[in-house]
Amino acid sequence: MLSRTADHLFWMARYTERAENTARMLDANYQLSLLPQSDEYAELGWRAMLSISELSGTYSAAHHGMKSREVIDFMARDMMNPSSILSCLRAARENARAVRSSTNSELWETLNTTWLDGQRMLADGILDREPYTFFEWVKFRSHLSRGVQLGTLVKDDAFYFMRLGTFIERADNTARILDVKFEMMEQRADTSAQPFDYHHWTAVLGSVSGFEVYRRVYRDVITPERVAGLLILYRDWPRSMAASIAEVEELIARVTKGRESDAAHLAAQLSAELKNGDIGAILQGDLHAYLVHFLARVNDLASQISREFLLPIAPETTETPQAPASSPTPTQSQSQSQSSSS
Template sequence: MLSRTADHLFWMARYTERAENTARMLDANYQLSLLPQSDEYAELGWRAMLSISELSGVYAAGHQGMKSRDVIDFMARDASNPSSIVNCLRAARENTRAVRSSTNSELWESLNTTWLECQRLLAGGILERDPYEFFEWVKFRSHLSRGVQLGTLVKDDAFWFMRLGTFIERADNTARILDVKFEMLEQRADTSAQPFDYYHWTAVLRSVSGFEVYRKVYRDVITPERVAGLLILYGDWPRSLAASIAEVEQLIGRVAYGRASETARLAAQLSAELRDGRIQNILKGGLHAYLVDFLARVNDLASRISRDFLVPLAPPKPATQTQSGESQTQTQSGESQTQTAGVAVR
């Protein structure tokens, strides 16, 4: 398969998954914002979400304050946000359109209809009327797209590259969703005396379709440690980090044909660590530090996949000096969160 074709398929799947996970992250924060809490704690949730998505600077350039409606609008349809739901759905459609001969008419119709319907819903004021309904619609359309892939496509290289994009993006976003909530917990003592309760973790679990799974696995009270264990280490649940990276490991093996041995080795190493990990050890070393390291390693894997099989990503810009004298570079952690949309750029 041509690397350009594989690139379009990989990014089509990533953008579709990213739109879904952005909707999940917004849904979790929106549900939490409806609970009784201080204004400071509610604002902390939105700030944490923008921070972990690496979009704080883009948001601040066009907005003052941290109102929930402004953040939802920015993450859902703002043209200046390359990872907004609208931009992701448009990019998924355009990447599919560029390689229609490598997919089928059912997949194209699914993504094209999603794009057209999204514009109609937003023009009809769904975000102002009922954000939850829009988030659920985005998740449903993503599920439909994956269902079309699984139910109609031949399992060849095109199919495997789509699946690879899906699970790389899912691992990245599940880690971000979990980190958002735990970052809020770490800062809560300085901003609010509100106690943590059952409803907060229920909203987080529901945002990743994990509430029923949690009940089946633990059948007991919801605790932060068990939520983290489920989202990170439970390999039998397809949205966990362990399950996502296990899929990435297998998919790299399917498309490598003996090449990219170092990429395959790093994927296998990360998968083995998750498979054999213990949540007590992860929490002892600090969950935020663990997730930051995990995101960096997933980022490295994604960059290596692009280098080995796809159209390589542009190198990061040289370091610049901030006013405080610290050296900073423009990261590509997304590739996962700040990649621009469109056929020419993926």
């Protein structure tokens, strides 16, 4: 397969997954903001939302204050924000358009309709009336695109590169969600807010569709330690960091067909460490440092995948050195710029 084609497929899947994850985080923050709490704690939640995507500086340059409606608008439909839901839906659609012959008409129609309907819904003011309805719709459309992939496509290299993009993006986002939410809990003592921990961690689990999974696995009260264990190490749940990297390892093996590969080595090493990890030992250390190190390694893995199979990623700088970004924005992705000009 041509590296250009593989690149488009990889980024098409990443942007679709990113749109879904952004909708999940917005929905969780919106639900949490409805609970009784101080203004300071509510603002902390929205700041954390921006911190996850490393967009605090971009937002502050165009907005004064941290109003929930403005943050939701910025993260959902602002086309000047390259990581907004609408920007990601456009990027996914443009990459899909460039490789229509490598997929099928069902997948193209799914992504194209998502882009067109998303614009219409936002223009009709759904964010002002029922933001949660829009977030659920974005999640549903992402599920639909993956269902079309799994149900209609041949399992060849094109299919594997799409799946690679999905799970690289998912591993990155799960780590970011967990890191920011733990940081929020640590900072809570510095605010006047006193929300129930139960609602906080329920929102975290809800943002990754993990609440019912948690109940099945632990059958007990929700604790931060168990939430971290589920999101980091539970390999039987497809949204955990361990499960995502295990999928990446298997998919690289299918693409390389047994050939020597630095990307395969990096994926196998990271997957083995997660498989043998102990949540007690992780939490006894510095969880933030652990997650930042994980993000850096996912970034290295994604870069190595690009060097071996895709088009080179343009160098980028991060907003804060503590949280390296593994996810180039649509303007930085070569796939996006090429497909837009085609």
